[in-house]
Amino acid sequence: MTAFFSVRVVARRDEARDIVSFELAALDGATLPPFTAGSHIDVRLEDGLTRQYSLCSDPQRTHRYQIAVLKEAASRGGSQAMHERVRAGGLLEISAPKNHFELAQGAPHSLLLAGGIGVTPILCMAERLSTLGAAFEMNYCARSRERAAFRERIAKSDFAARVQFHFDDEAPSQRLDIERLLRGAPAGTHLYVCGPKGFMDAVLATARAADWPEARLHYEFFAAAPSAPVDGASFQVKLASSGRVIAVPPQRTVLQALLDAGVEVPVSCEQGICGTCLTKVLEGEPDHRDLFLTPAEQARNDCFTPCCSRARSALLVLDL
Numbered sequence: 001m002t003a004f005f006s007v008r009v010v011a012r013r014d015e016a017r018d019i020v021s022f023e024l025a026a027l028d029g030a031t032l033p034p035f036t037a038g039s040h041i042d043v044r045l046e047d048g049l050t051r052q053y054s055l056c057s058d059p060q061r062t063h064r065y066q067i068a069v070l071k072e073a074a075s076r077g078g079s080q081a082m083h084e085r086v087r088a089g090g091l092l093e094i095s096a097p098k099n100h101f102e103l104a105q106g107a108p109h110s111l112l113l114a115g116g117i118g119v120t121p122i123l124c125m126a127e128r129l130s131t132l133g134a135a136f137e138m139n140y141c142a143r144s145r146e147r148a149a150f151r152e153r154i155a156k157s158d159f160a161a162r163v164q165f166h167f168d169d170e171a172p173s174q175r176l177d178i179e180r181l182l183r184g185a186p187a188g189t190h191l192y193v194c195g196p197k198g199f200m201d202a203v204l205a206t207a208r209a210a211d212w213p214e215a216r217l218h219y220e221f222f223a224a225a226p227s228a229p230v231d232g233a234s235f236q237v238k239l240a241s242s243g244r245v246i247a248v249p250p251q252r253t254v255l256q257a258l259l260d261a262g263v264e265v266p267v268s269c270e271q272g273i274c275g276t277c278l279t280k281v282l283e284g285e286p287d288h289r290d291l292f293l294t295p296a297e298q299a300r301n302d303c304f305t306p307c308c309s310r311a312r313s314a315l316l317v318l319d320l
Contacts, residue, residue: 035097115195280319
């Protein structure tokens, strides 16, 4: 299970319309666990809510972490709680940093694409690449200037000339042309994208249609699309350690069925985004519905996310 520890909120700032940043520090003033660009932390809120937020501070300065939170109109409780209840001087419970969105070492060129609040890990990557003297370009898309966080920070950075802004409410000529951008990327470029699902789907679909190798596509989803009711036929899961068989009815997730049966599984986002509940599959064919695994990883069918994925076969044997 994920271990949490308490930190103090030492600063809170409005970064853009509906986006607030929080600076977090250890209670005793000590350094916090180290992290690398692209990392996120789990934040545990009231009522047992756990949400993931990317770190957008300098990885070399571990006396504080910085996160930024968009207040979602259709919040499931996390962003609303952060905006309305978390104040400077208060305490939060967080996990040590985790990184499922790492920079590739030694890439000849990096193309960073941020949509809205997806700028948080992308900005950290840009700052790290700049420090390393690596070749990169950053494109930042937002609905409007007032909704684009960290514009002043970027303008004051050493890499400001490498950043292009694109705003939905301004001239069509300045909007992001994904196909043209990818077509003009230098050979061997690694692509990094984070933002709303529609934006990311468009970028990744364009890259795959242009035969970009999967190994050069790096992405992190913040949230899944609004979930439909759990559907699909009933099936069974078998626990390899004991041989116990548990039925999963049409209106329950595998995770819910396991928890109902007293089987402990680490869980966080419950949307197939974070990978916390990722479970090995020893037999059977999963019906992948997550946003965490790559298409190639899904095709191997040797693991799945029980919080949202189901089964195509009548039985899944799980390494539990």
